[in-house]
Amino acid sequence: MEENKLDKILEALLLASDQPLSVEQMHRLLSTDLSASKADIREALERLATSYESRPAQLKEVGSGFRLQIRSEYSDWVGRLWQEKPPKYSRALLETLALICYRQPITRGEIEEIRGVSMSPNIIKTLLERGWVREIGVREVPGRPALLGTTPQFLDDFSLKSLDELPSLPEIKDPEQLEAALLRLGQTAITADAAPAQAQAPDAPDSSTATVH
Amino acid sequence: MEENKLDKILEALLLASDQPLSVEQMHRLLSTDLSASKADIREALERLATSYESRPAQLKEVGSGFRLQIRSEYSDWVGRLWQEKPPKYSRALLETLALICYRQPITRGEIEEIRGVSMSPNIIKTLLERGWVREIGVREVPGRPALLGTTPQFLDDFSLKSLDELPSLPEIKDPEQLEAALLRLGQTAITADAAPAQAQAPDAPDSSTATVH
């Protein structure tokens, strides 16, 4: 009975988490209320793995812990979810990219401070994977946070010769100057793969499109 | 056998998607390779819901489709995964949202009129960015103010299939009673203590609560 409860809580945690969970983490999350030892958790994970044997997902141990992942034989189907629609960038991602662009080199903490909210780790990951952002050092303060900056590919993809071509903050704040600057940048001629769906006002998200974080 | 395959693919899709999936979407994703009709998909979803009955997650239909979500009895455990607290919205924002929910399509001016106070533009901006509200047209009066309404994302985030599922708006009291009260209103004047403690509506605002929108 207790075993069953532990199994279910662990399954809930693993299903909800967007990161792998280590046994230590799970133990810490549960220890205040459930008297489950790490050995109990390991046993429960084994039972969970067995119960997933006939399911399209599986329990997998990776470097930083355990996660539930879709079995590879379903990845083609799942990939269609991403192919179907041109993804739309989340507000958080665009603002993060903009801050890295204008305030580089900048740490994640500084971005969070300016935006006033904490950031999903996926945002930086997406930007790194897309090749627009790179880690260019660390700030020598406690925690040694990574410093982020834009890449040459960022300039290429946005058809910029240098960041100096972007309007400055005072210019941006004046609607007329902003329009003039955008015109100067040839706002209408953007890279070919910018989907027309992107042209919509950023304030009116079409909730039916997949959002990239 | 085929049924089983369809069930598993749907489960994989639902687990992988970060947005609810409509039957139409699932049908479109599968139709090129699997000869599954929409009716087949609906049946498969029913079987899936049943198979999740003993699990800590459940299949739920919301505004824009179906999703797998953690059962609420595990929310306390799962909420521990994230250190930052979910945003707490200001009363101004929630009242605005309530007005848009129940009175849509509604203009900003109409909201201000009912609330008796002018509104910071950030409220609508936050609601638009949050994806809960969108502009759905303009009222053809001078100034052509935008008409606001809720989005499918709002339904999804509040776990509603449609707006009908919202609790009904508290009724206004009997108009006849109102007339009678108005007559009394002049007479009671300063002798306030004559007030009967009848049919009292909700409590006064807890003015001590600090809210950060």
Next chain:
Amino acid sequence: MSEFIEVQAPKLPKIQGQQMDKLPDDLYIPPHALEVFLEAFEGPLDLLLYLIRKQNLNILDIPLLKITQQYMEYISLMSTLKLELAAEYLVMAALLAEIKSRLLLPKPVEGEEDGDDPRMTLVRRLQEYERFKTASENLDQMPRVGRDLFLAQARPERIATPAQTLPVPQIRELIEAFRDAMERAEMFTHHSIAREPLSVRERMSRILALISGGKPAAFHELCDPVEGRLGVVVCLLAVLELVKGAMADLTQEKPFAPLLIAVARARQAVVEGEGK
């Protein structure tokens, strides 16, 4: 009223640059307290509702004179203290004053239709507002994704589509996102950020990327002669910013040896970046 309501310890004012140790003794109501009090209300209707409910009264039985009196007291206190008051509060005060004068006057014998009876209008507005106030409280209590509800998710180890297919957002989107983020930040910090040449920022990144391999670079290696004097200035500013922000160290092996820019080493004193 204010969208960002924050209850915090009253800030003591500065007088000619000097922080005051305490408030003057004769001022027995800290203005801030009153401000916080009023900020707890979403406007005059909300304040009126509060005054009514505080006395356990039904809207239909408001002793209007008494409530009006209380409301006026708050408003006049606010204006005595010269605190800024939203116009709506004054409009409401005027309306209440009008209602009060009507109540005190002898009832007109004829022509008294409730067509535009301000009492009637006020009671209706209060009722209507209260409905939505209650509805918003109900709404806030409904389970919400991310707060009370969590999604079950699992991804394949690799998603078939490559990241390269992500489209390039429009520059406009990017710039507007920056503007919005900065505008929001300014609302928090109450100071605007001065113009800063982007070329310096860009150069800071380039220098960091160059030295991140571990090998220090001499200053002259960081500037390209074709860039001319401006390039050197930009480069120098970038190096200074990097050093200031604890992102790089400036070293010199012996006097008159070339300055070397290297990856920052752990420091004793904590230097926080600019913009704090």
